Amino acid sequence: xxxxxxxxxxxxxxxxxxxxxxxxxxxxxxxxxxxxxxxxxxxxxxxxxxxxxxxxxxxxxxxxxxxxxxxxxxxxxxxxxxxxxxxxxxxxxxxxxxxxxxxxxxxxxxxxxxxxxxxxxxxxxxxxxxxxxxxxxxxxxxxxxxxxxxxxxxxxxxxxxxxxxxxxxxxxxxxxxxxxxxxxxxxxxxxxxxxxxx
Amino acid sequence: xxxxxxxxxxxxxxxxxxxxxxxxxxxxxxxxxxxxxxxxxxxxxxxxxxxxxxxxxxxxxxxxxxxxxxxxxxxxxxxxxxxxxxxxxxxxxxxxxxxxxxxxxxxxxxxxx
Numbered sequence: 001x002x003x004x005x006x007x008x009x010x011x012x013x014x015x016x017x018x019x020x021x022x023x024x025x026x027x028x029x030x031x032x033x034x035x036x037x038x039x040x041x042x043x044x045x046x047x048x049x050x051x052x053x054x055x056x057x058x059x060x061x062x063x064x065x066x067x068x069x070x071x072x073x074x075x076x077x078x079x080x081x082x083x084x085x086x087x088x089x090x091x092x093x094x095x096x097x098x099x100x101x102x103x104x105x106x107x108x109x110x111x112x113x114x115x116x117x118x119x120x121x122x123x124x125x126x127x128x129x130x131x132x133x134x135x136x137x138x139x140x141x142x143x144x145x146x147x148x149x150x151x152x153x154x155x156x157x158x159x160x161x162x163x164x165x166x167x168x169x170x171x172x173x174x175x176x177x178x179x180x181x182x183x184x185x186x187x188x189x190x191x192x193x194x195x196x197x198x
Numbered sequence: 199x200x201x202x203x204x205x206x207x208x209x210x211x212x213x214x215x216x217x218x219x220x221x222x223x224x225x226x227x228x229x230x231x232x233x234x235x236x237x238x239x240x241x242x243x244x245x246x247x248x249x250x251x252x253x254x255x256x257x258x259x260x261x262x263x264x265x266x267x268x269x270x271x272x273x274x275x276x277x278x279x280x281x282x283x284x285x286x287x288x289x290x291x292x293x294x295x296x297x298x299x300x301x302x303x304x305x306x307x308x309x310x311x
Contacts, residue, residue, distance in 0.1 A: 012289040013256050015228040016296060016304065035311065041264040043227075045271060072227075072260055077307045081300065084228045084258060100270070104226050106296050176311050183305040190298040 014081050018182070019102050019132070021088040022111030023119025027139050027169030028087035029071040031111060034175040036073020036085060044069050045097055068097055088123070098126055107182045108134040111169065115144045117155050124156055133186060137167030137178045214275040222278040222288075227260040227270060230289040231277055238285065249276050250285060 020028045033040045045068050068089045075083040086101050102108070110123045120136075127134045138152050147155075149164040158164075163181045168174040233253040238246070245268070252262055263273040280286035 013230045014290055014300070015230050015258055016300070017226075017228040035308075041261060043260045043264040044269045070260075074261075075307065075311075077303055081303060082230075082258075083304055083307075084260070086227065086260070101227060104228065172311070176308060179308050180305065183301060183308060186296075187298065187301045187305060190296075190301055194298060 011080055013079070016081065016083050017105045018083060018085045018179075019088060019105045019108040020085055020111065021108055021120070021123035021127070021134075022137075022139075023113060023116055023123075026111040026113045026116075026119065028111060031109070031137075031167075031169040031175050031178075032071055032073040032085045032087050034169060034172045035075065035179060037076060038074050040071040040073045040087075042069050042071050045100065070097075070101060102126070102130065102132065105132055107186055108132050109137050109167075109178055109182060110134050111137045111139050111167065112152060112156070113139055113141060113144065114147055114152065115141065117152070120156070124158060128158075133182070133189065135163040135165060135178060135182045135185065137165055137169075139167055139169055214272055217275050222274070222281055225259055225274040225277055225288070228258050230256045230258055231262060232256040232287050232289065233285070234287045235285055245272075245276055246280055246285075249273065250280065253286060256289065 020031050022028055029040055070087055070089060072084055072086040075085070077083060086105075088101055089097055108123075108127050110120050110127065112120045124134075124136075126132075136152070136156065136158065138147075138149060140146055149166065153160075153162070153164055163185050165178050165181050166174070167178045231249075231253045232255075233250045235250070236254075238250040242250070245266075248266055249262060252265060257265070259270060259273050259277065262268075262277075263270045266273065268276075277286055277288075281288065
């Protein structure tokens with residue numbers, strides 16, 4: 001054993017995790033890339049035999065393992081605070097990975113494609129069940145029908161406490177707006193908690 | 199395939215001796231890792247040495263995995279071994295209660311982008 005040493009440089013860093021979720025191809029990686037200070041990094045998780053029972057690997061021939069990519073970005077706040085944005089794998093069949101990615105997340109953005117609105121239902125269900133605060137970003141793709149956000153809210157069946165914003169993942173300002181909306185709602189919830197304790 | 203337990207082996211985990219679970223279950227993708235030593239002791243397996251070298255600057259598990267080209271689960275196993283040897287430290291393993299002032303700081307930061 002080696003003598004324990006103090007961290008040699010600076011203090012400790014608090015990582016704060018956010019998750020960007022939604023259906024396949026809805027723009028999660030684009031969203032992360034629009035706001036991250038680094039090019040989104042790609043990391044992989046291996047699907048082990050644990051997931052092989054859950055996931056359908058019949059189409060992968062004799063392969064008993066595969067990996068699932070997840071992309072993430074970073075926003076440094078100061079020398080003791082870093083925000084990470086993780087995109088969840090899009091396909092339903094990777095749902096088993098969500099706990100690994102989402103545990104400890106303080107908030108989430110669920111991106112909705114109005115042409116395939118049902119694809120975000122698993123994300124909405126997940127964050128509601130885990131009580132992770134989230135905002136819904138309605139990604140208005142060209143040629144997609146435009147619906148008032150309240151109509152999308154009804155279609156998703158989420159309550160009025162869930163903020164809804166229009167969000168074009170390719171536009172930094174739009175992505176920034178969605179993240180600000182999420183943070184503002186987290187601040188409001190924290191204020192309400194403090195007031196309740198006072 | 200699950201009815202052939204002997205063949206469940208996953209190649210990415212060969213360098214961990216087949217272990218897919220870290221000794222430390224509290225290592226998450228965002229957990230910050232930092233080397234506790236300036237020079238890795240001689241004789242370490244190369245993947246441990248590489249992780250220590252990388253973590254001279256604090257890195258999240260996910261960043262380390264991405265930069266080393268390893269899957270996340272492999273990094274948590276390697277990191278768990280190094281932590282057990284006191285060669286690697288983690289910042290804040292317990293979930294940190296995010297207070298109002300931290301939220302406000304993040305909000306200000308994002309508004310300034």
